[in-house]
Amino acid sequence: MPVAMGDIREIAGQPVFVPLFTLFQAYGEMFVLAIGPKKFVVVSDNDVAKEMLLTQASSFSKGLLSEILEFVMGTGLIPADGETWKIRRRTVVPSLHKKYVASMVDMFGQCGVHGSAQLARSEKAGTVVEMENFYSRLALDIIGKAVFNYDFDSLKKDDPVIKAVYTVLREAEYRSVTFIPYWKVPPLQWLVPRQKACTEALVVVNDTLNMLIERTKKIVEDEDEEFVEEYMSKADPSILNFLIASGDDVTSKQLRDDLMTLLIAGHETTAAVLTWTTYLLATHPEIKARVAAEVDEVCGDRKPTIEDMMNLKFTTRVINESMRLYPQPPVLIRRALEEVTLDGYKIAPGTDFFISVWNLHRNPRLWEDPDTFNPDRFPIDEKMPNEVTENYAYLPFGGGQRKCVGDQFALFESIVTLAMVCRRFDFELDPTKHPNGECGMTTGATIHTVNGLHLKLTRREGAGGAEMTGADTYAVGASLDELDSVDVQAGVPTAGEGSFDEADAEAAKDLKEAAVVAGAKAAGAAAVKSGRGGSKGEDAEVTGERFEEAVKAAEEIIAKEAEAVKAQETVRANNAE
Ligand code: HEM
Numbered sequence: 001m002p003v004a005m006g007d008i009r010e011i012a013g014q015p016v017f018v019p020l021f022t023l024f025q026a027y028g029e030m031f032v033l034a035i036g037p038k039k040f041v042v043v044s045d046n047d048v049a050k051e052m053l054l055t056q057a058s059s060f061s062k063g064l065l066s067e068i069l070e071f072v073m074g075t076g077l078i079p080a081d082g083e084t085w086k087i088r089r090r091t092v093v094p095s096l097h098k099k100y101v102a103s104m105v106d107m108f109g110q111c112g113v114h115g116s117a118q119l120a121r122s123e124k125a126g127t128v129v130e131m132e133n134f135y136s137r138l139a140l141d142i143i144g145k146a147v148f149n150y151d152f153d154s155l156k157k158d159d160p161v162i163k164a165v166y167t168v169l170r171e172a173e174y175r176s177v178t179f180i181p182y183w184k185v186p187p188l189q190w191l192v193p194r195q196k197a198c199t200e201a202l203v204v205v206n207d208t209l210n211m212l213i214e215r216t217k218k219i220v221e222d223e224d225e226e227f228v229e230e231y232m233s234k235a236d237p238s239i240l241n242f243l244i245a246s247g248d249d250v251t252s253k254q255l256r257d258d259l260m261t262l263l264i265a266g267h268e269t270t271a272a273v274l275t276w277t278t279y280l281l282a283t284h285p286e287i288k289a290r291v292a293a294e295v296d297e298v299c300g301d302r303k304p305t306i307e308d309m310m311n312l313k314f315t316t317r318v319i320n321e322s323m324r325l326y327p328q329p330p331v332l333i334r335r336a337l338e339e340v341t342l343d344g345y346k347i348a349p350g351t352d353f354f355i356s357v358w359n360l361h362r363n364p365r366l367w368e369d370p371d372t373f374n375p376d377r378f379p380i381d382e383k384m385p386n387e388v389t390e391n392y393a394y395l396p397f398g399g400g401q402r403k404c405v406g407d408q409f410a411l412f413e414s415i416v417t418l419a420m421v422c423r424r425f426d427f428e429l430d431p432t433k434h435p436n437g438e439c440g441m442t443t444g445a446t447i448h449t450v451n452g453l454h455l456k457l458t459r460r461e462g463a464g465g466a467e468m469t470g471a472d473t474y475a476v477g478a479s480l481d482e483l484d485s486v487d488v489q490a491g492v493p494t495a496g497e498g499s500f501d502e503a504d505a506e507a508a509k510d511l512k513e514a515a516v517v518a519g520a521k522a523a524g525a526a527a528v529k530s531g532r533g534g535s536k537g538e539d540a541e542v543t544g545e546r547f548e549e550a551v552k553a554a555e556e557i558i559a560k561e562a563e564a565v566k567a568q569e570t571v572r573a574n575n576a577e
Helices: 017-027 046-055 064-073 082-096 098-125 131-148 160-177 189-223 239-245 252-283 285-298 306-311 313-325 357-361 407-424 502-522 544-576
Strands: 003-005 030-035 038-043 331-336 340-342 345-347 352-356 425-429 441-443 447-449 454-459
Touching: 003 017, 017 030, 017 038, 017 352, 017 357, 038 046, 046 340, 046 352, 064 160, 064 189, 064 252, 064 331, 082 098, 082 239, 082 252, 098 131, 098 306, 098 407, 098 454, 131 189, 131 239, 131 252, 131 407, 160 189, 160 252, 189 239, 189 252, 239 252, 252 285, 252 313, 252 407, 252 425, 252 447, 285 313, 285 407, 285 425, 306 313, 306 407, 313 407, 331 357, 352 357, 407 425
Parallel strands: 003 030, 038 352
Antiparallel strands: 030 038, 331 352, 340 345, 425 454, 441 447
């Protein structure tokens, strides 16, 4: 297999899928990427992806991903492997049944009404709206209600629970883009503030989840409804209620892991899909006009219904095509549990893989004009594209046994939200924030913009529900970017004074910066652009004594890892003999 000796300068400071695309063009659809002591097989071939996700799926685990996410998802569905995964999948999948998803469509519409009111307020005030932030908050409100019937109300306010959730989410992202696993090395004192912040945020989140579990147990007891197929409580249609009512005999820790997994999986991904779809529409006005015309005809000002989902065909194709160009996540991670043969190559157990969905979705062998945004490539009178119709060249929700459990939910959420925004507003990029018509890409688990998606909104003439009159808008004052911390809801645990405060978080960002830069430097880079804090791209600014200290620490870690890899190889060689 071709071997790419990864130049760390190409990898550092960019979202990893970008250099992987350049390497794919040079080395082909399957190659080994060697970075320092680490080796990855990078896959951009649909047949190999199919083997890994479908035919030989049980020979692979989530590997690195489980290591990265263990601190927050424990043994939740995404990182879990083996028996635990099997049991949890069997338990969680039935909770997302047809009746549940249909009832969620109405809730998406209600959240869309609140969201539109917020946007209308900004539009009236003439302020530019940062849509990535907006969609992130909207998706958090939706997933909170859907998974555990909790109203984060984050479109309206910031409270310690929301802050804690974001602290944890950002930490998961930092870890996904860091070269060295600094969180595994407690003596690195300069990283303690960041770890402390995360640990404390996790306590807040876990306390909240425990509170919600207790509350739901009480609702289930009081309701005493028979648990039948497609069970759904009237008082509380959440997934948590379903799991408890099903009599699922599980520890609170496992239940928390599942809830946390669903919260993260369902939040970041959908927010990212909506952000990039909106960006594509803002830069393709003729397609935006076609979406608006379809929405005008199918549902007008009312909230879209489950029946409308079948008729908003072009809107759906726009989302399908947006997920091709901006897949969330852009890379799937796997590790071989045993020796596997792929495309004729025998590959040793323990090998780490990146299935680059980004590359698959832009592979010119598989797609005509792959970089062009063209929703008509998926005709509306044909079946909706998925991994099967496209023979694993299209994997927006993965495929095989580990396919997304929330695909239908997420698609409907995206359709409803996009339809409501496009019905009510015309929009374009703010040229002062996006002078080149671009908004740059950076990653954690999903693709983020570099500095947000800033849109100028205009009310579409004659369009809009009651919420657009201002009756349903929130208190006038703060713009979306300046939400204040307001009342903490009764019963919700608050974050302790002085914990994960801004100063701590800021300090931790600098130290994290040192770790990222040091990791790159130790691996041979002369200069790096590391993406301060791991999510927003700015030039690295770490110099002097602390930099040297960080480099030394990173070198030690990398040397240790190299030793471990060597030891593993020796064991393997001995076993083979
Ligand atoms: C547009 C939004 C979404 C996208 C693009 C998306 C994408 C994906 C992808 C690509 C995978 C496969 C990962 C892999 O094979 O390594 C996945 C798995 C998963 N997703 Fe989603 N997802 C979305 C929304 C949701 C929602 C709303 C939920 C829950 C309510 C959810 C829950 C999950 C879970 C639990 C898994 C793990 C399944 C398993 O390993 O058995 N996702 N998602």
